[in-house]
Amino acid sequence: MSIVENIARVRERIASAAGRGGREPKEITLMAVSKTFPVERIREAYAAGLRVFGENRVQEFAEKAGALSDLAETEWHLIGHLQSNKAAKAVELFGWSILWTRPACRETEFRCREVEQNTPDSD
Secondary structure: OOHHHHHHHHHHHHHHHHHHHOHHHHHHHOOOOOOOOOOHHHHHHHHHOOOOOEEEEEHHHHHHHHHHHOOOOOOEEEEEEOOOHHHHHHHHHOOOOEEEOOHHHHHHHHHHHHHHHOOOOOO
């Protein structure tokens, strides 16, 4: 199945679920998890209309970020667990678009805030 076909299928399932829940499909954001996928496949998903992507490997996304920086109106989110030693790089790459999935992330959040407070504005 192609990326375009897969996205269409997922959007149909979202529309169906939204209808059952009394919601509009446009209220629901489809996030493509792009970890382990090469830049070319991410560009295919972008060309098919996706604009929100999730990565869970800071170092892997750091390698892809430059090659994808031209994709307009794209949101990048870090999903999953974040090791505290990668917090500075995560804030640099994702800003505060970090989705915490574990309750024990307070220390990492604290370190991210420290890094942000000690980083000069780029304006």
